[in-house]
Amino acid sequence: MRLNENTVIFGERVILVPYRAEHVPTYHEWMKSPELLELTASEPLSYEEELEMQRKWHLDEDKLTFILLAQPESRSSKILSLGELQKCKMIGDVNLFLPDGKEGQGECEIMIASKEDRRKGYAVEALSLFLSYLTRNLPLDPSNLIARIGSTNQPSIKLFQKLGFGLVKYVKVFDEVEMNYGVEDDQEILSELNLPKSDQSKIDWKGIELNGKISQYD
Structure with a gap:
């Protein structure tokens, strides 16, 4: 882009x-x-x-x-x-x-x-x-942020949980889960796939200040 x-x-x-x-x-x-x-x-x-x-x-x-x-x-x-x-x-x-x-x-x-x-x-x-x-410069509504991850890739699932994403769908044909920002985990999906519950401590990435962190690559 x-x-x-x-x-x-x-x-x-x-x-x-x-x-x-x-x-x-x-x-x-x-x-x-x-x-x-x-x-x-x-x-x-x-x-x-x-x-x-x-x-x-x-x-x-x-x-x-x-x-x-x-x-x-x-x-x-x-x-x-x-x-x-x-x-x-x-x-x-x-x-x-x-x-x-x-x-x-x-x-x-x-x-x-x-x-x-x-x-x-x-x-x-x-x-x-x-x-x-993304949410500052596109700008993109945080509630529209999703991730699709293989159901056995627990490290990635935990990563997105930590960033405030919740499990909302399990697509069996692709054996992957869909996660959505700002939504709580679907407990049935957690149970069905034997996935860990989300840690209560979340990272507030929306509060990150980008001033002084952005430069030009040219």
């Missing part, structure tokens, strides 16, 4: 940058993983197809994507220069899909590619910044 083509969002541990052609080689290597293909419900693409997909996502108004970078441990400032950003480790991506436009539902998804980068707090910070950005 053109909206974020030059936008960088700086967190304490993670940085969100626009998906550019320079990121395609690493992304293409990630998506050779059968695990990631399954988790993201994706089909394997050739390098040329991946590059064309990046160009398409840059222009499409129904998709918004950021690549996730890890903040370097040794840095003089949280806000990095372009040269410094290009040396940062890529760790995943975060996406929004708007099949019915900005007035309809927005489906969110996040991927942390390597197992060694998971359970480090990257995903929760990245999604918190991402959701705050």
Whole structure:
């Protein structure tokens, strides 16, 4: 999406940058993983197809994507220069899909590619910044935010629960659950799938202040 083509969002541990052609080689290597293909419900693409997909996502108004970078441990400032950003480790991506436009539902998804980068707090910070950005800059009504997750992917379900999403539907044909922001978990779904109840402590991502955290990637 053109909206974020030059936008960088700086967190304490993670940085969100626009998906550019320079990121395609690493992304293409990630998506050779059968695990990631399954988790993201994706089909394997050739390098040329991946590059064309990046160009398409840059222009499409129904998709918004950021690549996730890890903040370097040794840095003089949280806000990095372009040269410094290009040396940062890529760790995943975060996406929004708007099949019915900005007035309809927005489906969110996040991927942390390597197992060694998971359970480090990257995903929760990245999604918190991402959701705050979406609801301020599209703007997108928070009640229209949804996520669709494989029913056995408990870490992702717990992540979205922590961010205030509740289970509202189980789609058996795809073996996935649908979650909606601001809605309580459907107890029958929790019981049927033997999923954990949501922790009462939620992250107030709507209260995140983005001033001083946004810069330009150019």
